Amino acid sequence: MGEKLNKKICVFTIHRSRDVRVFNRHCRSLVNLGMDVTLIAVSETGSYEQEGVKVIGYERWKGLKQRIKTLYRITRLAYQQKADVYHFHDPDLLIFAPWLRIISGRPVVYDIHEFYTRQIPLKFPDFKPLRWLVAGMVWLAETFTGVVCGSVSAVYMEHVKRFSRLGCPAVWTPNFASLEDFNPEPVTEELLKERKNTVIHTGTLSPVRGSLVLLDVARELKQRRPEMKVLVTKRFWSQYHEDAMNEKLVKPEYKEVIEFVPHMTGQELPGFVRKGGVGLSLLQHHGEYVLPSHVPTKFFEYMSQGVPIVASDMPSSYQFVKDENVGLVVPADDIKAYVDAILKIVDDEELTRSMAEYGQRAFIEKYNWGICEQNLREFYTKLLK
DSSP states (O other), X not given: OOOOOOOEEEEEEEEETTOIIIIIIIIHHHHHTTOEEEEEEEOTTOSEEETTEEEEEEOOOOSHHHHHHHHHHHHHHHHHTOOSEEEEOOGGGTTTHHHHHHHHOSOEEEEEOSOHHHHGGGGXXXXXXXXXXXXXXXXXXXXXXXXXXXXXXXXXXXXXXXXXXXXXXXXXXXXXXOTTTXXXXXXXXXXXXXXXXXXXXXXXBOGGGTHHHHHHXXXXXXHHOTTOEEEEEEOBSOHHHHHHHXXXXXXXXXXXXXXXXXXXXXXTHHHHHTTOSEEEEOOOSOGGGGSTTOOOHHHHHHHHTTOOEEEESOHHHIIIIITTTSEEEEOTTOHHHHHHHHHHHHHOHHHHHHHHHHHHHHHXXXXXXXXXXXXXXXXXXXXXX
16 A cells, blocks of 8 residues: 555645546545545535544636635635645646645646647637637746646646656546446346347536437437437536537437436535446547547446447547447447447347456456556655655
């Protein structure tokens, strides 16, 4: 297990206090490493302590003015903890983190979840000069903060390499699912038959993540196999993306082709995933998704529960889906190819069984958060010296 670090760390974020990456993975790992952990996050239940983590809760803002005040308040609360290390999780805090580093004199770690220089511009109107400007501003803010704060934790290896070249200690923490949450219980023959006609999709919905393609796949699947159902966790990147999906859903040909289920916490999600006979990943050729280092978290969630995967032809799909024999890869915008792949898995019991077994084995041996926990141990040990 290694020597306990016995240091105080303050994690602060605009995510909710039970966010899967922030609490279930990062904060739990910090407790396992022997750290005294304080988390400042959005919480409807105020402040509390859970699983060795002291949570300081605050209410989510309303409006831009209140948002800026809240970001300042979060940073001030973090400073008041007098921690040995500070670790923040959102680009929203980029303007305040350098201030915290300067006045505290302590290491401040910027945790990069997404490829923000590619993703944040998508929230703005589709006007290229504007999006280029936003991307440039995000890049400058990240670079300045990385240099001043001095340390980075990143999902993408591109960020690890970029900040390492700037002289910043950087650790790779990919979005592998946690063994603790996604306990891979054996998939029985009874379960395989029970979930055979259920297709699932987890994660955030938006057109570039395949939300509109998903509707066409569900419609085609319903026409060919009326007994099959498609369950989708309801979580949108923005209201604009929800409106785009609803615009299609009101048309007669898309009526009841999918069934929304509420967005779930880390404790609830494994049970939902286990209900799936096939799990979908429909990323389109856009933004960071075309990078070899972009790997959907849902891959590992599906693997953990022995759910065969049908994925779009992104670079990571070949490495984690095709090469691991846990699913099939099809062209990103080919509706018929998705449906054919789903039915190929559903109709071949031996193929389904082998994909389930390979998936759980790969998750246990290679693709779970325990690997990242060891990376964090080495990273914090060096940082605290």
